[in-house]
Amino acid sequence: MEKKRCCKVRRLKVVNIGLQGFAESLRKQGVKVAQVNWRPPRKLDSEIKNLLDELL
Amino acid sequence: MSIQTVRIYENRYADSVTLMGIADAVKKNDGVLFAEVQMATPANLEVIRGLGFNVPPEASPNDLVVAIAARDEAALKSAEQDAIDRLDRKRGEDGETFNSIDDVDAADGWNLCQISLPSEYVAEEAKKAIGKGMDVFIFSDNVSIEDELELKRLGEERGVLVMGPDCGVGMLDGVSLATMSLVGGGPVGIVGASGSGAQEVACIVEKAGSGISALIGTGGRDLYPQIGGLTMIKGMKRLDADGATKVIVLVSKLADRGVMKKVLDEADKLSKPAVAIFLGADEELFANRKTVASFSLEEAALKALALCGIDCGGFAFGKSKIDSLVGREMQKFDASQKYIRGVYCGGTFAEETLIFLNKNNPGADLRCNLKTRYAARLADSWKSEAHSIVDMGAEEFTLDAPHPVFDPELRLKRFRQEASDPEVAVILLDFITAPGVHENPILPFAKACAKAISDRKGKLSVVASICGSKNDPQDIVRCARELEDAGVILAASNYQSAQLASAFMKSLDERR
Known part of the structure; x- marks a missing residue:
């Protein structure tokens, strides 16, 4: 049976944002994965951003 | 007597599955009476307050809340420290981490960004990843269609794939996603x-x-008129240029006719042969096209293999096999047994069965809990009537319970309900296996089927199919054996299940 795979030339390297279970599943398959320690944007940040958008 | 603490961690996020795991571990500490670790959403805070905890009013949905009740001060402190340690460990464990997608340098080879965040945060992070030239796979649903269009247009500009939103499956470079x-x-x-x-x-x-x-998922709305099949078209072109791909299969439910035509126009231009299945589409859609038409998922797979020169002649059901199987089973039934009942976990499989029954059993009294052109609607989704196909993944069943692919309990209950109905002759079941779904979705049904068939003194037929790989962690080879040992008729595909259902329906209706 043919075993060739898509995109062989560029090995998959995954950045995972969200469910850590998905990152673990990829690691079990031998894939290089980095987890983003994501934080929700601060409400204040978006208010400042809007003010800056108005000013600039 | 107990003491309690509530601690708010400002602007801190972890997904609910991770947080549930931490809470369960903290509960196992000596002297702990209760522990909850959640994002501080209004709904979560209401539950925690309802349990008698005094939650500070300034807690916001972007914060994380830890609520613990313990027998004494020492147990409380120890449990609280355990929660903090586990939260910190989760953040740093298992290799490389980034504090933000902004810190990722695509020049280091990062080429796919997988996103499963709450919907309101998806577009911003996806835009950043696309801007870095990464393909994007978005599992999250409920992202607005305007955001989906913007992301897919950006993807076009940058030459990257935008899979999703609401993309549950994918396989790139031999790697299974989601x-x-x-x-x-x-x-x-x-x-x-x-x-x-x-x-x-x-x-x-x-x-x-x-x-x-490869399998490139597009998300369920890609063939909506607003999106125009952007990812399906980009995906087929990517596969056309891929050295390992010999034939391309396009799969969708019935979609906007203009978009389906546009997608087929593009498929006709590919250098490689293409097969298309738009479940429920008519033959006229495919008239005078190079792209090969198919009208069931099985037909699409087998036609693709035939185009690769792979002979799978023995796979499809022949009429004689169906007739002999159904003829044998029909002899078992009493005159009072009149109906088939489908209890599905896959909405697409329920629909494929409905389409086949609607076409091949004209005039039959077929009902369904879904609003569909293929069957009359059940008055009450919780109670089948006549011949019924029920999609247990529909909203009315998943409002208060997990989807049946993640927790089979509610579907098992419905199976038992149908199996104990004296008017029922045949029950249809589908199963889905994969790393991300329930670890044991089939064996509880094998046991329930064995019991039901025995309770009915053999006067019940169960037809099932498994959508899964032999490499899946659920061990489908063993599961298939258990089903067959229980007396279940195992079909090799959902389409074969539908073919059997149709033959059963015809025989049952003719007998009345």
Whole structure:
């Protein structure tokens, strides 16, 4: 049976944002994965951003 | 007497599955009476307050809340420290981490960004990843269609794939993404707007002795007029340029006719042969086209393999096999047994069955809990009537319970309900296996089927099919054996299940 795979030339390297279970599943398959320690944007940040958008 | 603490961690996020795992571990500490670790959403805070905890009013949905009750001060402090340690460990464990997608340098080879965040945060992070030239796979649903269009247009500009939102399955470079089955390698490349439909095609390809080069999911709305099939078209072009792909299969539910035509126009221009299945489409859509038409998921898989020169002659059901199987089973039934009942976990599979029954059993009294052109609607989704096909993944069943692919309990209950109905002769079941779904979705049904068939003194037929790979952690070879040992008729695909259902319906209706 043919075993060739898509995109062989560029090995998959995954950045995972969200469910850590998905990152673990990829690691079990031998894939290089980095987890983003994501934080929700601060409400204040978006208010400042809007003010800056108005000013600039 | 107990003491309690509530601590708010400002602007801190972890997904609910991780947080539940931490809470369960903290509960196991000596002297702990209760522990909850959640994002501080209004709904979560209401539950925690309802349990008697005094939650500070300034807690916001962007914060994380830890609420613990323990027998004494020492137990409380120890449990609280345990929660903090586990939260910190989760953040740093298992290799490389970034504090933000902004810190990722695509020049280091990072080429795919997988996103499963609450919907309101998806677009911003996806835009950043696309801007870095990364392909994007978005599992999250409920992202606005305007955001989806913007992301897919950006993807076009940057030459990257935007898979999703609401993309449940994918396989790139031999790697299974999200809840995709671990299907082996081979020459068939698939682009799918229906996740379980695409997965069924992939699994049939494997069952028939071959494998897939890639599966590119598009998300369920890609063929909406607003999106115009952007990812399906980009995906087929990517596969056309891929050395491992020999034939391309396009999979979707019935979509906007203009978009389906546009997608087929593009498919006709590919250098490689293409097969298309738009579940429920008519033959006229495919008239005078190079792209090969198919009208079931099984047919799509088998036609793709035939185009690769792979013979799978023995796979499809012949009429004589169906007739002999159904003839044998019909002899078991009493005159009072009149109906078939489908109890499905895959919406696409329920629909594929409905389409087949609607076409091949005209005039039959067929009902369904879904609003569909193929059957009358059940008055009450919780109670079947006449011949019924029930999609247990529909909203009315998943409002208060997990989807049946993640927790089979509610579907098991419905199975037992149908099996104890004296008017029922045949029950249809589908099963889905993959790394991301329930770890044991089939064996509880095998036991329930054995018991039901025994309780009915053999006067009950159960037909089932498994959408899964032999490499999936659920061990489908063993599961299939258990089902057959229980007396279940195991079909090799959902389409074969539908063919049997149709023959049963015809025989039962003619007998009345």
